Amino acid sequence: MEIIKKTDSFVKKLPRKTTSFSARNWEEKQVIDKKLIKSMFEAGLHRGDLTQNWNPKMAPYIRGEFKGKHVINLVQTLLYLEEVCAFLEKEALKGKKFLFVGTQTHSSVVVKKTAIRTNSFFVNEKWLGGMLTNWKTAKRLVRRLNFLLMLEKTTYIQKLSKKERNDFKKEKNKLKKYFLGLRSMQKLPGVVILASQNQEMNALKECQRLKIPSVTILDTNSDPTLSDYFIPGNDDSYKSLNFLFKFFRLAIKKGRNKRQQLTIN
Incomplete structure (x- = not known):
């Protein structure tokens, strides 16, 4: 509870001009921010990595240390969450498509769930090299998967x-494992959202090479200079990732709703 109390003093220092809450007055925003920071604390977003594993570039986003682990400054987490949500809303308004990536046990379910609810793409098993940089080949494998799934519904x-049935099943399951979340992807995504920088570094490097904007969750052992948009926070917990991805989902839906209204009008 001491961390929450100390964090309250930081909230008072928040800049008055922010992205997501610009329509609210400052007093209302303070109340909202305190509640959000408390929720972040309860979700474990403040829990950083071991101090000996830290990246010095993450120093501006670290509050201190506790029992050999760094404590992330949740005020910074909140500010960057607002920035990321504003970016996602803007990109959704433009009609951009999103790809969610999280291949670890604790991130796999969150990534798939969020992608399905936002009608987006996902990779939640293993990132195969060239999924983006060699999309021409990856697309052929996606088409092959779609073909096999279609055959499965026939008397073939x-x-x-x-x-032959065993070989068919083996090929289908292998392709399904890696490409199920890309079945409807016809071209490269407009934005890639990564559940972790260190754990999804290969995907991040492909985004950099193709100049695809990326959003990344950064733990205290990450490098903020490698990501276009990021949020400092615990990337090793289902609960903390689920908290952040819920806001991503709402931001994307908000942008798409605005786009739909513009189309109607």
Whole structure:
């Protein structure tokens, strides 16, 4: 509880001009921010990595240390969350498509759930090299998966021998494991959202190479200079990632709703 009390003093120092709450007066914003920071604390977003693993470039986003681990400054987390949500809303308003990436056990479910709810793409098993930089080849594999899934619904399988059915099932399951979340992706995404920088570094490097904007969750052992948009926070917890991705989902839906209204009018 001491961390929350200390954080309250930081909230009073928040800049009055912010992105997501510009329509509210300052007093209302202070109340909202304090509640959000408390929720972030309860979600474990303040829990950084071991102090010996830290990246000095993350110093501006670290509050201190506790029992051998860094404590992330949740005021910074809140400010960067606002910035990221404003960016996602703007990109959704433009009609951009989103790709969510999280291949670790604790991030896999969050990534898939958020992608499905926002009608976006996802990779939540393993990032295969060239999924973006060699999209021409990856797209052929996606088409192959779609073809096999279509055949599965016909009587074609019944005509195969036992060995052929096993081979069919093996190929289908392998492609499904890696490309299920890309089945409807016809071209490269407009924005890639990564559940972790260190754990999804290969995906991040492909985004950099293709100049695709990326949003990344940064733990205290990450490098903020490698990401276009980022949020300092615990990337090792389902609960903390689920908290952030809920806001991503709302921001994307808000942008799309605005786009739909503009189309109607």
